Amino acid sequence: MVSVVAKKSSGQVVIEFKSLRYHDETYNIGDIVMISEHYDDTSFGTLVRVWRKKDKTDPMARIRWFYKPADVFPEKFGFLSQFELFDSDHEQDISVMSLYGKATVLSFEEYHALDEVDEDVYFSRAKYFVNDNSIRPPLEEWQRVCVCNEILNPDLMYVECDKCRKFHHPKCVGVEGKEDEPWVCFKCVINS
Ligand SMILES: [Zn+2]
Numbered sequence: 001m002v003s004v005v006a007k008k009s010s011g012q013v014v015i016e017f018k019s020l021r022y023h024d025e026t027y028n029i030g031d032i033v034m035i036s037e038h039y040d041d042t043s044f045g046t047l048v049r050v051w052r053k054k055d056k057t058d059p060m061a062r063i064r065w066f067y068k069p070a071d072v073f074p075e076k077f078g079f080l081s082q083f084e085l086f087d088s089d090h091e092q093d094i095s096v097m098s099l100y101g102k103a104t105v106l107s108f109e110e111y112h113a114l115d116e117v118d119e120d121v122y123f124s125r126a127k128y129f130v131n132d133n134s135i136r137p138p139l140e141e142w143q144r145v146c147v148c149n150e151i152l153n154p155d156l157m158y159v160e161c162d163k164c165r166k167f168h169h170p171k172c173v174g175v176e177g178k179e180d181e182p183w184v185c186f187k188c189v190i191n192s
């Protein structure tokens with residue numbers, strides 16, 4: 001571990017670390033880490049701080065949790081992706097022994113622009129605020145698609161209009177099974 005400074009906080013000398021070497025992995029402040037918890041397979045968080053009290057040997061990792069859709073929404077809405085995470089304002093000190101690797105969490109734009117997605121790449125398009133149980137930006141401001149005006153779920157297949165480039169559900173515009181063919185949406189047809 002790389003020790004940075006020892007500083008006094010609330011009467012106790014605390015040692016801060018810039019990075020942490022643990023189980024063949026180097027964790028830096030700001031990294032997104034995978035955390036094992038006994039009640040869940042994998043949780044995710046941003047490493048905010050690694051520190052320990054001077055008189056104790058075990059370092060602690062301060063994590064800003066990513067919330068999963070099931071933690072935020074009462075039901076499994078169709079617009080929620082299985083690779084969706086919500087950054088949050090919830091920080092917690094945990095044992096560094098719970099860390100077991102790093103993960104990638106992209107912005108929604110970065111994620112949606114990918115042609116192929118690795119299994120362990122996630123995205124976050126909103127932040128969850130624990131105290132007032134809200135997400136920002138709110139759902140009303142999330143990117144919407146199709147004639148049905150549903151929120152974009154990057155897990156789903158869409159057809160793209162050759163003119164306006166907007167995404168549509170194949171089922172909603174009657175082109176199921178013809179997703180690879182050139183297609184222009186109804187709005188663009190009547191406007192041309
Ligand atoms: Zn639709």
Ligand SMILES: [Zn+2]
Nearest residue numbers: 161164185188
């Ligand atoms: Zn169009």
